[in-house]
Amino acid sequence: MIGELVAMVNGWIENFGLLSEAWRVGIVVFALVFGTATVAYIASHIIGALERRFSKTRNLWDDALLHASRKPVVVFVWLQGVYWAAEVAHRYSDAEIFKANETVLRVGFVFVLVWTVLRLIKEGEAILVSPVKMKKPMDYTTVNAVSKLSRAVVIITALLTLLQSLGYSMSGVLAFGGVGGIAVGFAAKDLLANFFGGFIIHLDRPFKVGDWVRSPDRNIEGTVEHIGWRLTTVRTFDKRPLYVPNAVFTTIAVENPSRMTNRRISETIGIRYADVGQIATIVADIRAMLEQHEDIDANQTLIVNFLEFNASSLDIMVYTFTKTVEWVRFHEVKQDVLLKISDIIVGYGAEVAFPTRTLHLPERIRLAAEEREEAGSWDKAAASGDSSAKAGERQTVGDLDESGESE
Known part of the structure; x- marks a missing residue:
């Protein structure tokens, strides 16, 4: 069929005498290119209509196949049309560029096929990890790894096929690849x-x-x-x-x-030594509060105990786990727990301790200090009495002066 069509076109070009041969070749090439554009346009719209039709079905893979093949089909139509136009031009032209028609066609066909497969792999990856399209979507990292490996296999296979189609010996290519692989391995070990x-x-x-x-x-x-x-x-x-x-x-x-299952709250809270009588009840109430807290996982380790006599406090260890693993929500739960612990401590009239120090003095030093304080107070009183007397004398003299002036 194709041979008869080519013979008919060549017969028209050779025997039609109304125009020159160059004009007749130009018209045929233009007609082939125009026909290719028309066919590509029609093919694109047909596949688009099929996509819209099959998108209403439950099968997702037909949609992926149609979407993956739409652009490659258009490119394939253009590849065929340009090839036949070049063949017609090559028959009546001695240009060297037209001698590569067969090679370009083989390379283009492999390219279109590989492009279609790569697009299909990409569409399949999007379907497998989509929670909208799949009831149980697969792990993205695993699907992405398989997708990358599949693409690498397709590309390597396509390159080997192209080398074979271009006339290169595969045994020579593989031997060169083995020797070159060693050199590349040393040069690109990182x-x-x-x-x-x-x-x-x-x-x-x-x-x-x-x-x-x-x-x-x-x-x-x-x-x-x-x-x-x-x-x-x-x-x-x-x-x-x-x-x-x-x-x-x-x-x-x-x-x-x-991948953590819970988040941990681990705090050490110090109580004053003056509140040692309430330490047992405070510890019991804190433990009961944590066991009843809706955001605390009571099935995990929960420890609330009087820990040690510290330098300036009686330390209580609070060790528990929250149900949530979200960072922001965890801090909200931790804040609520600490505020409730503070309310329990205040409810018993106790206070949270802060660093303090008590200084104990021997009895003799204490009495001497008290005597010095008393002596100092007497000195201040005497000094204040002298100043009052002097002020009275100054006031008397002033009154006398005023009376003298009036006389």
């Missing part, structure tokens, strides 16, 4: 270490995207935003991005607070 570090992260899954991670060995703390094959992006709590090579995670300890 890159390979990060690659295998990323593979270990995806395999062991010490954390996933969205987890809060912290390392006691390094200054790393924040929320995981992305796990790549070379770098892991961690958003610190001051909103700065931190890019950590994956090889680092194979040599350090990583803490994942996002």
Whole structure:
């Protein structure tokens, strides 16, 4: 069918004598390109209509297939149209560029096929992790790792297929790859270490995207935003991005607070020594309050005990766990617990202790100090009496002077 069509076009170009050959070739090439544009437009709208129709069904994979193939189909139509236009031009032209038509067609076909598969993998990844489309969405980190591995396999297979189609010997390519791989391995050992570090992260899954991670060995703390094959992006709590090579995670300890089951309240509260008589009842009331608190997990360890005689206080240990693991909510619960403990202490007429010191003096030193204080008070009284007498004398003299002047 295609051969007959080509023969008919060539016969028209050679035998139609109304126009010159160049004009006839130009008209045919223009018609092929215009027809290609028309077919691509129609194909795009047909696939779009099918997408809208199949979106109403429960099957999600037909939607993914249609959406993934829409643009590659349009590119494939253009690839075919341009190829046939170039073939027609090549028959009547000696330009060297048209000799690569077959190679361009093979490369383009592999590109379109790989592009379609990659888009389909991306659509499948979006479906599997979507809580809207799936009743039980899969873990994003696992799906992302499988998706990356699948894309790598598709790209490597496509490259090997292209090399084979272009006439290169696969045995030579593989032999060169083995020798070159050794050289590349020595030159890019850090890159390979990060690659295998990323593979270990995806395999062991010490954390996933969205987890809060912290390392006691390094200054790393924040929320995981992305796990790549070379770098892991961690958003610190001051909103700065931190890019950590994956090889680092194979040599350090990583803490994942996002997977904690409870948050801990651990406080030591000091009571005055003057309130030692109320210490037992205060401890009992605090324990009862925590056992009845709706935000405290009574199934976890709960300790409220008189701990020790400290330098200036009687210390009570309060050790318990909250039900919530959210950071903000935890501090709200902790504040409520501490305020209730304060109310219990005040309710018994006791007070929370603060650092104080009592100084005890021997009896003789105390009496001597009291005698000095008494002597000082007598001296002050005498001094005040002298000053009053002098003031009276000055007032008398002043009165005499005034009376003398009046006389």
